[in-house]
Amino acid sequence: MTTDVQIPGISSPVPTGVFIGGSWRDASSGATFDVLDPADETVLATVADGTTDDVTAAVDAAHAALPGFAATPPRQRGEMLRRAFEAMTARADEFALLMTRENGKATADAKAELTYAAEFFRWFAEEAVRIDGDYRVAPAGGTRTIVTRQPVGVCLLVTPWNFPAAMLTRKLGPAIAAGCTVVVKPAEDTPLTALLLAQVLAEAGVPDGVVNIVPTLNAKDVVATAMADPRLRKISFTGSTEVGKILLKQAADQVLVSSMELGGNAPFVVCDDADLDAAVDGAMLAKMRNGGEACTAANRFYVQSSVADAFAEKLAARMGAVQVGRGDDEGVGLGPLVNEETVAKVDRIVQATVEAGARVVTGGTRPSGPGFFYPPTVLVDVPAGSAAVVEETFGPVAPIATFSDDAEVLELANSTPFGLVAYVFTQDLARGLRLSEALEFGMVGVNRGVVSDPAAPFGGVKQSGLGREGAHEGLAEYLSTKYVSFPL
Ligand code: ADP
Numbered sequence: 001m002t003t004d005v006q007i008p009g010i011s012s013p014v015p016t017g018v019f020i021g022g023s024w025r026d027a028s029s030g031a032t033f034d035v036l037d038p039a040d041e042t043v044l045a046t047v048a049d050g051t052t053d054d055v056t057a058a059v060d061a062a063h064a065a066l067p068g069f070a071a072t073p074p075r076q077r078g079e080m081l082r083r084a085f086e087a088m089t090a091r092a093d094e095f096a097l098l099m100t101r102e103n104g105k106a107t108a109d110a111k112a113e114l115t116y117a118a119e120f121f122r123w124f125a126e127e128a129v130r131i132d133g134d135y136r137v138a139p140a141g142g143t144r145t146i147v148t149r150q151p152v153g154v155c156l157l158v159t160p161w162n163f164p165a166a167m168l169t170r171k172l173g174p175a176i177a178a179g180c181t182v183v184v185k186p187a188e189d190t191p192l193t194a195l196l197l198a199q200v201l202a203e204a205g206v207p208d209g210v211v212n213i214v215p216t217l218n219a220k221d222v223v224a225t226a227m228a229d230p231r232l233r234k235i236s237f238t239g240s241t242e243v244g245k246i247l248l249k250q251a252a253d254q255v256l257v258s259s260m261e262l263g264g265n266a267p268f269v270v271c272d273d274a275d276l277d278a279a280v281d282g283a284m285l286a287k288m289r290n291g292g293e294a295c296t297a298a299n300r301f302y303v304q305s306s307v308a309d310a311f312a313e314k315l316a317a318r319m320g321a322v323q324v325g326r327g328d329d330e331g332v333g334l335g336p337l338v339n340e341e342t343v344a345k346v347d348r349i350v351q352a353t354v355e356a357g358a359r360v361v362t363g364g365t366r367p368s369g370p371g372f373f374y375p376p377t378v379l380v381d382v383p384a385g386s387a388a389v390v391e392e393t394f395g396p397v398a399p400i401a402t403f404s405d406d407a408e409v410l411e412l413a414n415s416t417p418f419g420l421v422a423y424v425f426t427q428d429l430a431r432g433l434r435l436s437e438a439l440e441f442g443m444v445g446v447n448r449g450v451v452s453d454p455a456a457p458f459g460g461v462k463q464s465g466l467g468r469e470g471a472h473e474g475l476a477e478y479l480s481t482k483y484v485s486f487p488l
Contacts, residue, residue: 002026005045005192007101010094015195016047018054018215021061022208028053033217035192038104038336038372039326045102047191050214052225055183058212062154062181063231065209070151070179072207077176078128083204085121088114088165091200095193099164100327102190104336104372107328109290116452117165120470123454124173127475131178144488149479151179152257153233156226158185158219158247160239161338162293162394164193167238167261170458170469172197176206178478180234184213185223187239189338191215224250233257236477238295241418241463248466259467259477261295261459263392264420267413268298269403269435272306274425278447280314283398285449286423288322288376291334292396293342295464296421296443296452300382300389301400302409308402312361312380315398319376320362322396326371336372337395343372346395352387353379353399363396384412392418406435414440420460421451442468 004013016032017024031049036042048054069077088095095117096110105113133148157171168184175182186194191213198213216222226232227250234257237247241262251258268286270279286298303311327335337343347366354360363377377397382388388399403409413422421443426432429446436444442460445451452458457468467477 002032002046002048007044007098009097011091014045014098014192015199016045016192018048018050018058019195019198019211019213020054020058021064021212022202027051033188035102035189036339037101038338041370045192047195047215049218050216050222051218052221054216055185055214055222055226056229058183058214059154059226059229059231061209061212062183065207066151066154066181069181069207069210072179074128074131077179078125080201080205081121081125081128081173081176084201084206085118085125087200087204088118088121092118095165095196097328098196099190099193100335102192103161103164103338105290105293105327106332106335108333110327113163113166113290116454117163117169119454120166120169120173123470124177124475127174127472128177131475131479142487144486146484148482148484150482152478152480153180154231155180155182155234155236155478156185156223156232157182158223158235158237158239159187159194161187161189162290164190165197168194168197170474171236172201172211174475174478176210177475180478181210182212183226184211185219185226186213186215188215188217188219223247227251227256228253230254234478235259237261244465257477257480259469260465261469262463262465263418264295264297264460264464265299265390265392265416265418266296266421266423266441267439268301268423269409269413269425270301270303270307270311271424271426271428271431272304273427273431274307275427276307276311276314279311279425280318282423282425282445282447282449283315284318286445287398288319288334288396289450291337293337293394295392296450297394298398298423298449299392301398302403302412303400305402305404308400312378312400315400316361316378319378319396319398322376324373324375334376334396337374339372342394343374346374346393346397349387349391349393350377350379350397353382356383356386358382358386358388358399390416406431410435410438417463418460419462420464421445423449
């Protein structure tokens with residue numbers, strides 16, 4: 001049996017069941033799994049371990065709710081989202097605390113995420129009433145065409161653990177605005193934020209069956225079952241490229257509309273004419289926001305040779321000064337990473353890169369004791385092709401290599417199968433524009449260490465994904481175009 005969990009600092013008990021058709025249930029098997037606090041590895045909550053039967057029941061509920069919800073006046077759907085935005089904002093500190101407890105992130109990161117996450121509900125509340133179509137005249141005359149947009153249908157939303165609120169609201173906001181119904185499979189490390197969000201959405205008036213949530217340890221079978229259900233029309237996934245490829249293959253069987261936000265390997269380029277202090281500020285954001293556990297995190301730094309030593313020294317001083325500890329402790333800038341697998345991977349990448357010839361300037365050693373902690377780490381003299389450059393580290397590690405001219409740095413930056421985001425620091429705007437046009441990435445931050453914004457079309461090229469989230473483009477992913485042709 002699952003019972004709602006009372007977490008100190010959160011005013012109402014957090015649901016721990018499977019949420020289907022507007023009601024909370026145990027998993028059909030009765031099984032549960034534990035959610036750990038990554039700061040001390042104690043059990044934070046015990047959550048229903050949803051089954052393939054549960055996900056089928058969730059698709060039943062979403063399918064039954066679809067016609068009514070698709071026909072809901074857009075203003076009403078927008079108002080649901082606006083009320084959810086207001087509820088999240090009113091409970092911002094509680095949501096932030098919950099994210100810190102299940103994910104580990106520092107309070108400042110959790111609060112920033114909550115603001116960003118809630119903003120997707122506000123943005124799409126405003127977009128719901130602006131879904132439009134048009135009226136066209138055939139070139140030969142006579143025929144008229146009315147172009148209209150309809151909700152795609154039942155969607156499966158699979159989310160990661162690094163931004164438990166924002167990665168979900170970025171999908172839920174447009175889905176609800178468009179009139180789609182959804183089944184959510186949250187990440188197993190961080191299901192609680194999604195479950196609390198489901199409660200907030202129900203209180204905001206989202207009808208039963210529109211949003212269903214199936215937490216599970218058995219992602220593989222639960223997701224595959226939903227993907228094989230002929231009533232499903234769309235998959236929206238945020239996670240690793242490896243899993244994204246599996247899901248794209250499964251999506252092919254039913255030709256599902258597919259949106260994929262996959263891995264990144266972001267280069268952070270510092271030119272010799274950059275304002276170095278601004279570049280270090282940007283680097284701290286691009287690298288240390290969310291402890292480096294972001295697909296947008298700067299993964300490799302390329303600094304023009306003449307300023308490389310100065311940049312490394314300044315960055316190491318700032319990184320070394322970050323206080324590491326429990327995310328909710330006063331003054332802490334870096335909490336634990338989410339789980340053992342993640343911290344072990346970071347440590348392996350650092351050790352392999354050092355063995356390949358890199359030098360540690362700060363950090364570089366995993367502390368002993370409970371909790372999944374890793375210190376802010378700066379590596380210099382990082383060889384091309386080493387683990388820290390090739391793999392997505394997903395942790396607080398800044399590997400620095402040098403370059404001599406723009407052609408060289410473009411070659412280095414683009415030599416990856418990934419293409420999510422790149423960062424460029426230069427005071428020469430034309431140079432910044434030239435570089436950003438030649439960088440093979442879906443997003444480029446010029447003199448900025450963070451690019452995410454609800455009004456910007458977030459997404460990557462190459463193996464970083466398909467489709468865009470946020471902005472008008474994000475809504476279009478949940479709409480299909482139909483036209484009606486008739487003679488006059
Ligand atoms: P990460 O490496 O960030 O944990 P994953 O791609 O493994 O990213 O996980 C992202 C989401 O995909 C999570 O909700 C996870 O449960 C889910 N997932 C993992 N493996 C599979 C799979 N084989 N099929 C479907 N979903 C999966």
